[in-house]
Amino acid sequence: MSVEPILKARNLVKRYGRVTALDRCDFELMPGEILAVIGDNGAGKSTLIKALSGAVQPDAGEIWLEGNKASFASPNDARMQGIETVYQTLAMSPALSIADNMFMGRELRKPGFMGKVLRKLDRPEMERIAREKLADLGLMTIQNINQAVETLSGGQRQGVAVARAAAFGSKVIILDEPTAALGVKESRRVLDLIVDVKSRGIPIILISHNMPHVFEIADRIHVHRLGKRLCVIDPKQHSMSDAVALMTGAKEPSPEEMAA
Amino acid sequence: MSNTESFEDVVKTRREENFAEFSSETHGLLGRFHHALHTTPALVPLIVLVSAIAVFGIALGSKFFSPFALTLILQQVQIVGVLAAAQSLVILTAGIDLSVGALAVLSSVIMGQMTFRYGIPPFLAVVIGLAFGTAIGAVNGWLVSRVKLPPFIVTLGMWQILLAANYLYSANETIRAQDIEADAPFLQFLGTKVQMAGATFTLGVFLMIVLILGLAYALRSTAWGRHVYAVGDDPEAAQLSGVNVHRTLMSVYMVVGFICALAGWVMIGRFGSVSPSATTGVIGNIQSITAVVIGGISLFGGRGSIAGSFFGALIVGVFELGLRMAGADPQWTYLLIGLLIIAAVTVDQWIRKVTA
Numbered sequence: 001m002s003v004e005p006i007l008k009a010r011n012l013v014k015r016y017g018r019v020t021a022l023d024r025c026d027f028e029l030m031p032g033e034i035l036a037v038i039g040d041n042g043a044g045k046s047t048l049i050k051a052l053s054g055a056v057q058p059d060a061g062e063i064w065l066e067g068n069k070a071s072f073a074s075p076n077d078a079r080m081q082g083i084e085t086v087y088q089t090l091a092m093s094p095a096l097s098i099a100d101n102m103f104m105g106r107e108l109r110k111p112g113f114m115g116k117v118l119r120k121l122d123r124p125e126m127e128r129i130a131r132e133k134l135a136d137l138g139l140m141t142i143q144n145i146n147q148a149v150e151t152l153s154g155g156q157r158q159g160v161a162v163a164r165a166a167a168f169g170s171k172v173i174i175l176d177e178p179t180a181a182l183g184v185k186e187s188r189r190v191l192d193l194i195v196d197v198k199s200r201g202i203p204i205i206l207i208s209h210n211m212p213h214v215f216e217i218a219d220r221i222h223v224h225r226l227g228k229r230l231c232v233i234d235p236k237q238h239s240m241s242d243a244v245a246l247m248t249g250a251k252e253p254s255p256e257e258m259a260a
Numbered sequence: 261m262s263n264t265e266s267f268e269d270v271v272k273t274r275r276e277e278n279f280a281e282f283s284s285e286t287h288g289l290l291g292r293f294h295h296a297l298h299t300t301p302a303l304v305p306l307i308v309l310v311s312a313i314a315v316f317g318i319a320l321g322s323k324f325f326s327p328f329a330l331t332l333i334l335q336q337v338q339i340v341g342v343l344a345a346a347q348s349l350v351i352l353t354a355g356i357d358l359s360v361g362a363l364a365v366l367s368s369v370i371m372g373q374m375t376f377r378y379g380i381p382p383f384l385a386v387v388i389g390l391a392f393g394t395a396i397g398a399v400n401g402w403l404v405s406r407v408k409l410p411p412f413i414v415t416l417g418m419w420q421i422l423l424a425a426n427y428l429y430s431a432n433e434t435i436r437a438q439d440i441e442a443d444a445p446f447l448q449f450l451g452t453k454v455q456m457a458g459a460t461f462t463l464g465v466f467l468m469i470v471l472i473l474g475l476a477y478a479l480r481s482t483a484w485g486r487h488v489y490a491v492g493d494d495p496e497a498a499q500l501s502g503v504n505v506h507r508t509l510m511s512v513y514m515v516v517g518f519i520c521a522l523a524g525w526v527m528i529g530r531f532g533s534v535s536p537s538a539t540t541g542v543i544g545n546i547q548s549i550t551a552v553v554i555g556g557i558s559l560f561g562g563r564g565s566i567a568g569s570f571f572g573a574l575i576v577g578v579f580e581l582g583l584r585m586a587g588a589d590p591q592w593t594y595l596l597i598g599l600l601i602i603a604a605v606t607v608d609q610w611i612r613k614v615t616a
Contacts, residue, residue, distance in 0.1 A: 093494055
């Protein structure tokens with residue numbers, strides 16, 4: 001393999017009491033790709049994602065980010081190292097504005113006395129950047145960046161959350177079920193947005209139960225089963241029923257798929 | 261992708277809509293009013309305050325509508341106003357603090373006893389009192405944030421503890437105003453009167469106003485303030501988006517403790533004496549919560565502004581003085597305040613409905 005994975009994990013183990021959620025699991029994310037992670041409920045894919053986003057600390061195993069060994073003590077720690085996660089709940093404060101939410105936890109302060117001593121936020125600058133980032137992703141013809149997030153539709157909120165993840169020079173974006181709560185039309189827009197983020201060169205890990213969506217935008221599909229990576233398949237060479245069969249154990253992967 | 265079903269192609273072709281368009285639709289007068297309230301929650305108490313002053317002004321004439329009477333209201337609300345500022349912070353984080361009044365009284369007792377029992381210079385005594393308040397706030401904050409106890413329970417317990425400690429420590433002895441005036445006038449510093457054109461201000465009133473302005477600035481224009489709102493709105497979301505929830509809660513409770521101790525110092529200025537049996541210890545919490553609720557801060561956290569609480573405290577003050585000047589039974593004040601509380605929460609619920 002000539003290209004080094006941007007995010008790689010080997011032999012990750014995570015036990016909850018007697019349950020082994022991750023059983024010597026491997027993982028690879030290549031630069032610039034959309035990697036879908038699929039698996040039946042209880043297969044351990046959310047534990048895998050939590051381990052990669054810092055929400056869970058694996059009991060054993062190693063993670064490399066851009067070829068360097070990495071460990072994430074908390075979601076914030078992972079974020080500082082360039083792994084942004086868009087949670088299914090979106091993790092936004094509904095009563096606060098779009099700009100406030102985009103900069104939550106990494107606010108900009110005014111230069112000079114006002115910022116240093118009085119710790120005054122640089123509102124105009126934060127609003128400008130927020131507007132720019134959203135416009136960058138073709139997200140909106142904005143009239144009011146100070147609108148409270150609770151006044152947005154589900155798709156718009158998802159869009160803002162993705163824009164927030166993409167806005168801060170991140171190396172990897174993890175999207176957890178981005179279309180699960182959306183209608184058909186809004187899902188469409190969010191998928192376009194994901195492809196758009198990918199075209200900027202940011203690799204994406206997409207967790208989804210929606211096979212048509214996965215097969216449409218993923219470059220590779222990581223099939224998770226019984227706490228480990230069963231195989232990685234190419235959506236162009238497999239059908240959705242193949243994927244479901246692999247996921248549920250109805251079909252065994254071929255040897256070359258195991259090696260992938 | 262030959263095997264991908266194409267049931268979504270229908271919508272794929274229709275790309276002419278923008279992804280997220282923000283149109284500020286006008287829903288008529290009521291809609292615009294609703295929107296204004298949603299963005300500026302302090303508007304309701306301000307309207308009530310101005311109308312209350314207008315009504316009493318018309319009914320009572322210059323007796324009420326005079327610099328003297330209007331500034332008297334400020335003097336009468338200074339303690340509740342300072343406590344309400346503290347209470348607002350806690351309630352914005354979706355908490356509640358029942359110990360504010362008791363902490364103010366005990367802090368004032370400590371300031372007095374430090375000077376009169378141990379002979380510590382009054383300035384240092386005040387500093388010790390303020391430090392004590394901050395420390396108690398830290399205990400409350402730690403129990404809420406680390407031990408994860410409900411704020412109501414923590415501060416209900418703390419209220420009783422502080423009140424009992426207050427009587428035990430002071431042996432229920434009042435330090436008389438004359439003694440303080442003679443030996444430690446600094447303790448009464450905030451009671452210093454400033455006269456201008458018939459209006460009487462005390463330094464305590466100025467302190468209250470500066471405090472409100474300072475907190476309003478901090479809440480609106482600093483990262484800390486945004487974090488306070490985010491934690492009150494949804495602590496899990498705040499944590500995931502990178503806010504240190506524990507540190508935010510600790511800082512809020514400590515600032516609240518500090519402000520309560522300040523209120524204790526204001527009390528000495530207002531009453532002249534240090535009295536462990538001041539009613540603030542028993543009803544200060546309810547008074548401050550009343551001001552906060554009338555001021556439009558949501559008890560569910562994350563919504564409202566500190567200016568609203570200040571207006572809320574003033575509304576209560578206007579009603580009390582106005583009705584007393586009108587010669588009404590004081591019970592009417594409580595009855596009207598009760599109505600206002602229910603009305604304020606009703607309005608809050610209405611504001612929270614975004615899709616009106």
